[in-house]
Amino acid sequence: MSFELRERDRRAIFILAAASTIYVLVSYAVLPAIDKLSQAPSRVSDTEEQLRKYRRALIRKGHHTEQLQQARKNVAEAEARFIRGDNPTLASVELQTIVEEAAKKVNLDLGQRNVSPARKKDDAFNEITIALALESTPAQILGFLAEIRKAPKYLTVRSAQMAPAQIMTEPPKKGDFMKTIRANITVAAPIPVQIRKNAD
Amino acid sequence: MFFFRKSTGVEIGEEDLTIAVARSTFGKIRLSSVHRLTGFVAMTDEDRRKALQDLLHTNRIPASNVYLSLPRDQGVVRQIQLPADLRRKLPEIIKLQIETLSPWPSAEIYWDFGAEAPKKDHKLVTITIVILPKTYLDPWISFFRSAGLPLSGATLSSVTHGHGICSLWAEETPAIVLHREDSYTEGILISGSRLAAYTGPANDDGVAPKLLVDRLLSAAKLSSSEGARLIVCGKVDDSALENNPRLPLEAAKPESTKDFGSVAAALLPLKDSAFKSNVVPVDLRYRESRRRLIPAFTLGLLATLMGAALLLRDSYQNSVYASQLDGEIRKISPQVKEVAGQEKELDQLSQRYRNLTSQIQNRDYVLESVGELARLLPASAFLASYSCQDGIITISGFAQSASEIQSLLESSPLFRGVEFTTSVTREPSGKDRFSLKMVLEVTK
Numbered sequence: 001m002s003f004e005l006r007e008r009d010r011r012a013i014f015i016l017a018a019a020s021t022i023y024v025l026v027s028y029a030v031l032p033a034i035d036k037l038s039q040a041p042s043r044v045s046d047t048e049e050q051l052r053k054y055r056r057a058l059i060r061k062g063h064h065t066e067q068l069q070q071a072r073k074n075v076a077e078a079e080a081r082f083i084r085g086d087n088p089t090l091a092s093v094e095l096q097t098i099v100e101e102a103a104k105k106v107n108l109d110l111g112q113r114n115v116s117p118a119r120k121k122d123d124a125f126n127e128i129t130i131a132l133a134l135e136s137t138p139a140q141i142l143g144f145l146a147e148i149r150k151a152p153k154y155l156t157v158r159s160a161q162m163a164p165a166q167i168m169t170e171p172p173k174k175g176d177f178m179k180t181i182r183a184n185i186t187v188a189a190p191i192p193v194q195i196r197k198n199a200d
Numbered sequence: 201m202f203f204f205r206k207s208t209g210v211e212i213g214e215e216d217l218t219i220a221v222a223r224s225t226f227g228k229i230r231l232s233s234v235h236r237l238t239g240f241v242a243m244t245d246e247d248r249r250k251a252l253q254d255l256l257h258t259n260r261i262p263a264s265n266v267y268l269s270l271p272r273d274q275g276v277v278r279q280i281q282l283p284a285d286l287r288r289k290l291p292e293i294i295k296l297q298i299e300t301l302s303p304w305p306s307a308e309i310y311w312d313f314g315a316e317a318p319k320k321d322h323k324l325v326t327i328t329i330v331i332l333p334k335t336y337l338d339p340w341i342s343f344f345r346s347a348g349l350p351l352s353g354a355t356l357s358s359v360t361h362g363h364g365i366c367s368l369w370a371e372e373t374p375a376i377v378l379h380r381e382d383s384y385t386e387g388i389l390i391s392g393s394r395l396a397a398y399t400g401p402a403n404d405d406g407v408a409p410k411l412l413v414d415r416l417l418s419a420a421k422l423s424s425s426e427g428a429r430l431i432v433c434g435k436v437d438d439s440a441l442e443n444n445p446r447l448p449l450e451a452a453k454p455e456s457t458k459d460f461g462s463v464a465a466a467l468l469p470l471k472d473s474a475f476k477s478n479v480v481p482v483d484l485r486y487r488e489s490r491r492r493l494i495p496a497f498t499l500g501l502l503a504t505l506m507g508a509a510l511l512l513r514d515s516y517q518n519s520v521y522a523s524q525l526d527g528e529i530r531k532i533s534p535q536v537k538e539v540a541g542q543e544k545e546l547d548q549l550s551q552r553y554r555n556l557t558s559q560i561q562n563r564d565y566v567l568e569s570v571g572e573l574a575r576l577l578p579a580s581a582f583l584a585s586y587s588c589q590d591g592i593i594t595i596s597g598f599a600q601s602a603s604e605i606q607s608l609l610e611s612s613p614l615f616r617g618v619e620f621t622t623s624v625t626r627e628p629s630g631k632d633r634f635s636l637k638m639v640l641e642v643t644k
Contacts, residue, residue, distance in 0.1 A: 004318065007472065008227075040518035047525040054529060054536045057543075061535065064542040071549035078556035124555040145567050157564040159589035168582045169598045169629045190559050192552070 081154045085126055085191030088118045092128055095189045098155060099130055102147035108140045118191060125190045129158060134183040135165065141183055148187060158188040206232075207265040208349070209466025211357065211459070212340075213434060214271070214381035215241050217252075220462035221261055222449070224470045230450035231466075234459045235259055245343065252347040264488045267353040267478075268340060269360035269465040272386055272397055275332035275479075276303060277358055279395060281324040290315055294329060302331045309333055310481060314359070316393035316474035326393040328362070330355050332479045341484055350486035353468055353478035357461055358388045358397035364464025365390045365429075366473035368448050374422060375429040376413065379461060380436050385409060389416040389428075393474035396420040433460035565614070565640050569593050572614045580631075581605060591640045598627060602634035609638055616641040 005013075083091045092115050103110045112133040121127040134141065141162065148155050165180035209220045217240035221232040237251055256263065278301045286293055294313050299306050313329040337354060344351050355363075361377040369375070374391040382402060387409075389396040396419035400412040413425055422428075432440050436458065444457040456463060468476060478485070509516075566588050573583070573595065581599035588594075593615070599605045602624040609618045615638040622635045 006317075011227075034512075037512055037515035037519055040515045040522055043522045044518045044525070047522050047529065051525050051529050054532050057536045057539045058532060060543075061539045064539065064546060068542060068546055068549070071546055071553065075549050075553050075556065078553055078560070081560060082556070124552065125559060142567065142570065145570075149563070149567065154560055154563075156562075157566045157588075159587075160566045161585070161587045161589075163585040164583070167584045169627060169631055170580070170582070192556060 079192055082192050083128075083153045083189045085118065085194065088128070091118065091189070091191055094153065095128055095130055095155070095187070098151045098153060098189075099132070099148070099187055102144055102151060105147050106140045106143035108134065108136050108144050111135065121190065124193055126193060127188050127190050129186050129188045132183075132185045132187065134185065135180060136183070137179050138181055141181055145185075153189065155187050155189050158186040160185045205265065205470060206262045207267065207466045207469045208262055209267050209269065209360075209462040209464065209468065210344075210349070211269040211360070211461035211465055212241065212271060213379075213461070214383060215239055216435070217241070218459045218462040219255070219261060220456075220459055220466040222463070222466040222470060228450065229467070229470055231447065231452040231456060231463060233259060233261075234456055234462065235261070236459070248343065249347045252344075252349065256348055261349075263349045264486075265352050265469050266344065266349050266486070267355075267465045267468040268344065268351050269357045269461050270332070270336065270340070270354060272356050272358045272399060274336045275330060275356045276301075277356055277395065277397065278329045278331070280327050280329065282327055284318055284323055284325045287315065287318060287325055290327065294327065298329070298331070301329060304331070304333050308335070310337055310479040312355070312477040312479045314363075314473065314475045314477040317472075326474065328359060328393070328395060328475050328477065330359050330477045330479050332356065337479060341480065345486070351480055351484075352486045354480045355465075355468070355477050357386060358395065359475045359477055360461060360464045360468070361388045362390045362395045362475035363471070363473045364460060364467055365431075366475060367464070367467045367471035369429065369445075373427065373429055374420070374425075375431065376416060376425060377431045377433065377460065378409075378412070380432065380434040382435060385412060385434075387412040387416050389420045389422070391420050391422065394420060395475065431457055431460055433458050564588075565591075565642055568614060569640060572612055573609075576608045576612055577605065578608075588640075591642065592637060593640060594621065594635070594637045596633075596635040598629070598631040598633055600631055602632035605634060606636060609636065614641055615639065 083094050085091055096113075096115060099113075100110065110132060114131040116129045116131075118126045118128045134144075136144075145157065145160075148157065160183065162181050162183040165182055166178050168177055171177075203226050205224045207222050207224070209222070211218045211220075215238070217237040219235040219237075221234075223230045223232050235255055237255060240248055240251065243251065255261065280297070280301075282290065282293065290313070298309075298311055302309050302311065309331050310333075311329060311331045313327050315325055315327050318325065332354070340354070341351055357379065361379065365375045365377065372392045374389065377388040377390070379386040379388070380402060384399050385402050386399045387397065396416050398412060398415045398419065400409060400415070417423070417425060429445055431444050433444075438455060438458075441455055441457055444454070446452065446454055447456050447460075447463065449456075449463070452463075468478070569588060570586070573586070577583070578599070581597060583595055583597040585596045586593070597605075602620070606618050606620070609615050618636055618638040620635060621637045625633045627633050
């Protein structure tokens with residue numbers, strides 16, 4: 001069977017090839033290029049804004065060094081007021097030491113005491129507490145609380161329950177009454193969470 | 201390959217010259233115009249040239265693709281049949297036979313042939329050979345070139361009419377063309393790829409002279425002209441054209457059939473048929489070089505590119521500008537990252553400092569609350585319990601008047617929301633037993 005291409009066939013093939021070429025060119029080259037170009041104005045405004053921000057940031061470059069030094073110093077000073085939390089055991093020991101020294105200063109005999117492990121308080125602080133059960137005079141209790149407040153490290157009384165050993169409704173007719181107070185006091189020590197040195 | 205093409209068909213009759221202009225647009229043919237130069241043959245060469253040039257100039261007739269149809273008696277047409285297998289070798293075979301077929305020596309003639317398209321089950325192919333003495337054609341080639349209408353092709357009128365019939369009507373209905381001139385009538389019968397032509401005397405009595413038609417039918421071996429398409433053209437009255445079929449060309453008028461010869465000549469370069477032939481030697485054919493289109497296409501392309509460039513100029517400049525900005529950003533990016541790192545650290549340190557100071561300021565108020573209670577409560581009041589947790593203080597005890605205690609505590613700047621937690625009871629000692637709850641009003 002012979003196969004002969006006539007002029008009409010050649011023309012059809014040529015048109016088909018031309019249409020295919022145009023389609024491929026338009027779809028994969030022209031339209032993407034036009035799309036890219038048409039997005040250029042918005043890209044320019046975005047990029048200008050970004051460059052403006054970058055330049056503003058560069059202007060601030062020199063100021064940050066001093067500010068950083070001051071901020072580090074302030075933070076270090078503030079952190080010095082707190083028990084260090086690098087080692088929870090050491091922190092617990094330090095809390096007990098402070099509490100015992102405060103008690104010793106007012107001749108308070110600490111009875112039962114219970115130290116809790118460090119617990120997360122919020123994103124910035126962990127907390128360790130020591131629960132104390134006391135029996136002493138009001139002056140000793142108040143002196144103890146005053147010593148706790150004056151402690152070299154920041155401590156706070158989380159809760160306090162006090163009740164007289166002998167409940168009175170009126171002064172005794174003669175002699176003095178026993179001024180003994182039973183107290184349950186929980187002293188807490190907030191421990192700053194160490195800033196993680198990330199790689200940014 | 202042309203999608204837009206114009207051609208000019210020229211027919212030389214006994215006295216007149218007719219010109220038809222056709223235009224092909226994607227294969228669709230339109231008859232643009234038809235012109236007639238009356239008495240052209242009788243003119244001197246100079247007059248002919250002038251008349252033709254005037255006609256060309258006045259009507260802006262295209263001179264790029266001109267095909268001439270000469271009177272049948274200036275040459276001969278032969279038809280032979282050859283095996284279809286030899287189709288590819290036809291030029292060599294016919295060249296060998298041309299001396300036998302030509303009444304003139306082969307050195308003194310121009311010839312060409314047309315062959316029907318191959319069909320299934322047809323073992324033979326009909327070849328139409330046109331032979332023209334050089335002495336007839338050369339003067340016309342020279343004349344038309346000098347007149348500004350150089351010939352691209354030429355053939356005999358009978359073959360031209362056959363080509364016209366085959367080009368315009370695809371069906372193989374027999375067709376008879378009667379081309380009338382003052383002194384003769386040329387009859388052509390086309391049946392498929394077969395062509396019969398006969399020139400008889402002019403006969404004013406009938407439109408289709410019976411003798412001429414009978415001879416054509418006899419030559420074509422047809423029994424009758426029943427059902428055949430009949431076209432009368434040439435020098436005839438308009439009334440004789442009424443029975444002519446309308447030419448299937450765009451913009452063709454009913455009277456266009458009168459100049460069927462020139463119209464058919466104009467179709468020679470635009471359509472293929474079994475009769476398509478061109479006796480003008482290849483080296484004498486006028487062809488417009490496609491290179492002439494190069495400047496036009498180049499300028500067109502440049503104009504398009506320039507237009508596109510103008511349209512896309514803003515976007516392109518923006519794109520370039522954005523790239524420059526990107527480069528600038530990349531350049532300062534490391535320093536900015538350093539600054540951003542510093543700012544981040546500063547933020548973290550500030551936040552930490554705020555947290556630390558806030559924690560320090562957020563101290564307990566146990567001492568203050570106990571001191572305030574000692575200051576406020578009257579000497580007759582006795583406390584049975586004190587509790588302080590999460591800023592809420594609860595006390596219980598005995599007093600002459602529980603409401604007095606509530607009032608005293610409420611008046612303190614350290615407490616607010618003082619309220620009884622249980623009902624107040626009167627003790628046998630005559631004092632009220634109370635239990636109060638209050639909130640520390642702490643200014644942090």
